[in-house]
Amino acid sequence: xxxxxxxxxxxxxxxxxxxxxxxxxxxxxxxxxxxxxxxxxxxxxxxxxxxxxxxxxxxxxxxxxxxxxxxxxxxxxxxxxxxxxxxxxxxxxxxxxxxxxxxxxxxxxxxxxxxxxxxxxxxxxxxxxxxxxxxxxxxxxxxxxxxxxxxxxxxxxxxxxxxxxxxxxxxxxxxxxxxxxxxxxxxxxxxxxxxxxxxxxxxx
Amino acid sequence: xxxxxxxxxxxxxxxxxxxxxxxxxxxxxxxxxxxxxxxxxxxxxxxxxxxxxxxxxxxxxxxxxxxxxxxxxxxxxxxxxxxxxxxxxxxxxxxxxxxxxxxxxxxxxxxxxxxxxxxxxxxxxxxxxxxxxxxxxxxxxxxxxxxxxxxxxxxxxxxxxxxxxxxxxxxxxxxxxxxxxxxxxxxxxxxxxxxxxxxxxxxxxxxxxxxxxxxxxxxxxxxxxxxxxxxxxxxxxxxxxxxxxxxxxxxxxxxxxxxxxxxxxxxxxxxxxxxxxxxxxxxxxxxxxxxxxxxxxx
Numbered sequence: 001x002x003x004x005x006x007x008x009x010x011x012x013x014x015x016x017x018x019x020x021x022x023x024x025x026x027x028x029x030x031x032x033x034x035x036x037x038x039x040x041x042x043x044x045x046x047x048x049x050x051x052x053x054x055x056x057x058x059x060x061x062x063x064x065x066x067x068x069x070x071x072x073x074x075x076x077x078x079x080x081x082x083x084x085x086x087x088x089x090x091x092x093x094x095x096x097x098x099x100x101x102x103x104x105x106x107x108x109x110x111x112x113x114x115x116x117x118x119x120x121x122x123x124x125x126x127x128x129x130x131x132x133x134x135x136x137x138x139x140x141x142x143x144x145x146x147x148x149x150x151x152x153x154x155x156x157x158x159x160x161x162x163x164x165x166x167x168x169x170x171x172x173x174x175x176x177x178x179x180x181x182x183x184x185x186x187x188x189x190x191x192x193x194x195x196x197x198x199x200x201x202x203x204x
Numbered sequence: 205x206x207x208x209x210x211x212x213x214x215x216x217x218x219x220x221x222x223x224x225x226x227x228x229x230x231x232x233x234x235x236x237x238x239x240x241x242x243x244x245x246x247x248x249x250x251x252x253x254x255x256x257x258x259x260x261x262x263x264x265x266x267x268x269x270x271x272x273x274x275x276x277x278x279x280x281x282x283x284x285x286x287x288x289x290x291x292x293x294x295x296x297x298x299x300x301x302x303x304x305x306x307x308x309x310x311x312x313x314x315x316x317x318x319x320x321x322x323x324x325x326x327x328x329x330x331x332x333x334x335x336x337x338x339x340x341x342x343x344x345x346x347x348x349x350x351x352x353x354x355x356x357x358x359x360x361x362x363x364x365x366x367x368x369x370x371x372x373x374x375x376x377x378x379x380x381x382x383x384x385x386x387x388x389x390x391x392x393x394x395x396x397x398x399x400x401x402x403x404x405x406x407x408x409x410x411x412x413x414x415x416x417x418x419x420x421x422x423x424x425x426x427x428x429x430x431x432x433x434x435x436x437x438x439x440x441x442x443x444x445x446x447x448x449x450x451x452x453x454x455x456x457x458x459x460x461x462x463x464x465x466x467x468x469x470x471x472x473x474x475x476x477x478x479x480x481x482x483x484x485x486x487x488x489x490x491x492x493x494x495x496x497x498x499x500x501x502x
Contacts, residue, residue, distance in 0.1 A: 022262045041404040042416055073413075076254035077404035078369035082378045091370075095257040102258055112412035117258030120408070124256065125264075128249040130216040132223055139411055158449055161490040162223070167445075169221025177219050179249050184320030188271060189264050192316035196263040 011060030020200045022096030026088045030054035036080035036090050046070045050080060050090050053097065066106040071098040072113040103202055115142055125189055128179030133172035208340060211280035211328070212242035213272055213296065215289035216250050217441045224289070224441035226488025230470040231288050231333065233483040237349045237474070238341060242286060245276045251295035254366070254442075255408040266309060267316040269299035273330075274322040285330040288470075290366035290440035296330040297371055332367055334439050334469065338374050338383055346390050351478040352499050353392025359472070360428035360436045361385045361395050364443040365404050378402065387469050388437060391476035398431035400424040405446040414453075421447050422454050425462045435493055436466045444468060448491055465493035475499055 017024040030051055037049030048056065048070045056065050071094045080090040098114070101107040107114050116139060123135045140155070141148030152159075162168035169176070179185050197203045217224035218231075235242055249272060250256075252265045260268075273296070276285050287293035303310040304326050314324055331339075337346055361384035367373055373383050379402065385395035403424050406417025424447060428436050438444050448466040455462055466489075474484035481500040486493055 022257075041406075041420055042409070042413075045413075045416060072258075073409075073416075075365075075404050075407040075409050075417075077365040077407065079365075079404070082369045096262070098258050099261050103261070113255070113409060114258055116408070116412040117255040120253070120255050121259035124216075124250040124252065125260075129219070130222075130250050130253070132217070158452065158490070162449070165226070165488045165490060166221060167223045167225055167488055172221065177216070177222075180247050181320065184322075185249060185271070187319035188267050188316050188322075191319040192264040192267040192313075193261070195312050195315060196261050 011058075013060045013062040013065075014058050016062075017057050017097070017100075021093065021100045023089045023092040024096055026093060027054050027057050029086050029088055031086055033085060035083050035085065039079040039083045040073075041075060041077055041079065042073045045073045050094060053094075063106070065097065066101040066104060067108060068101075069108045069111050071095075071101070072107070072111050074098070100200075103200075125186070127175070127177065128182065128185045129177045131172050131176040133168060133170065133176065136168075207239050207241065208336070209241040209243065209283055210286040210331070210336065211276040211283040212244050213248055213276075213285055213287040213292055213330075214244060215287060215292040215441070216253075217289060217445075223445045226485025227288060227441055227444070227468050227470065229483065229485035229488070230468055230474045230479075233474040233479045234470045234477065237477040237479070238337075238346070240336065240341075243280055243283070245272060245285070246279050247275060248272050251292045253291045253295070253408065256295075263309070263312055263316065265295075266299050266303060266313045269296050270303065270313045270317055270324040271320065271322060272296060273300065273326075273328050274317055274324050276328050277325050278322070281327075283328070285328050286333055286336055287330060288333045288441075290332070290364070291442065293330060293332040294366045294371070300326070300330060332373065332439070334367060334373055334383060334387070337387070337469075343386060343390050346387070346473070349477045350391055352476055352502060354388075354472060354476055354496070354499065355392050356394070357435065357495055358394045358396050358433050359388045359467075360398050360431065360433035361388055361401060362424060362428070362436045362438040362443060362447065362466075363402050364438060364440050365402070365407070367439045368402055384437065384439065384469065388472065391472050393472065396428075396431045396433045398427045398433065400427040405443050407442060407446075410442075410446045410450065414450075417446065418450050418454050418457075421450050422458070422460065422462070425451060425454075425464050426460075428464060429462075433464070434495065436464055437469055437472055438466060439469055448489065451491065463491055465489060465491045465496075467493055467496070471496070 140151035
């Protein structure tokens with residue numbers, strides 16, 4: 001076979017994924033059976049189901065993979081993972097790819113799960129525990145003030161129902177639950193981020 | 205019955221005023237009746253849940269769960285960790301698996317923990333509360349305290365995803381786990397067979413992709429109705445919240461009349477063990493389980 005024909009299968013993107021993406025070293029093990037695609041509850045919403053993503057990585061389609069919103073359709077149900085005949089940790093690889101694309105600034109603009117995930121993470125590391133009230137409000141207002149009011153009005157009945165059931169506390173706006181060792185937690189997260197950024201080439 | 209003790213990881217949603225606060229209420233009552241002592245891990249933190257990965261990446265997430273293990277090891281040595289939330293349990297188990305089998309990640313995780321003055325030893329296994337019930341106590345022991353069997357009530361046991369996959373409970377099948385049905389029968393209820401037992405409710409995508417998630421929820425609730433269930437019962441706080449809360453949204457959009465209570469296994473057990481409606485957290489629902497409330501008044 002000519003060098004030209006095989007060149008695209010010995011590309012740098014597969015190596016990049018193996019090195020920088022969580023559990024990325026498994027990608028080469030996929031045998032293209034498609035059980036993952038058929039097992040996904042949101043299967044029809046994926047432009048490229050996992051087995052296609054794996055083949056695209058091996059074919060060096062870096063931009064198509066990293067700008068795809070496919071990985072953002074993962075609900076973390078783990079169906080693909082337990083059914084994979086080669087036992088690839090597909091859920092983790094999809095998470096890893098989504099995170100990698102986001103960190104490189106390549107994930108689709110305004111992708112709702114990406115935006116939600118960022119709000120969620122920022123919320124939880126602020127105090128070490130999730131503040132469901134401020135997270136919900138941040139979510140409602142992520143697309144601007146007017147949309148936020150609309151969203152809040154739309155979910156008003158549910159919100160009041162939850163408050164009445166003591167499952168949503170308006171007083172959480174004042175800060176809410178938190179870990180005591182705030183300084184330690186923040187230092188730990190910063191250190192973990194620093195190590196990961198250095199390893200994966202995100203360090204500034 | 206032999207007294208059992210565990211280091212307890214309640215998780216964010218179980219806190220006072222949070223979406224699964226009534227789960228914790230019923231777990232406390234259930235554990236009292238079963239003589240199981242759960243001691244809260246001091247200063248535990250969020251596990252990152254199922255969408256923490258996207259912004260948090262790998263190592264910060266590993267550090268979060270490792271911190272919980274380190275605190276349990278330091279303050280409650282020798283005790284197994286028990287989590288009631290499916291996502292908390294899954295995150296802790298995944299992280300333990302990952303760092304126990306990868307020296308580089310273990311070293312890096314401990315480097316991060318050192319910044320908080322902590323160290324992960326790897327001596328504490330993590331269990332889900334239903335594992336404690338089924339594997340440590342067993343169905344016979346769970347039956348003993350039953351004073352008000354839930355006779356004549358049909359439940360759809362909704363196992364969902366994260367207590368089921370990828371680890372599972374008691375080595376059961378991923379496609380048709382039966383532990384929840386058995387728990388229902390242990391407290392005198394009837395478990396109906398239905399085809400959405402392990403269907404995903406959409407998880408965290410209920411927030412970001414409401415249409416897609418609500419389709420999942422509609423399938424689950426409609427299947428429960430179709431098979432004669434009066435109530436749904438689940439071991440997962442996000443399943444509970446999603447499947448209960450969005451029924452009214454689905455009705456608004458699609459003209460359906462979904463109105464099925466969604467309970468925790470611990471609520472069924474508390475009621476069957478003679479607990480009050482308040483002890484069982486039955487006041488914490490948008491769709492009230494009136495037949496269970498009636499049993500508590502008998």
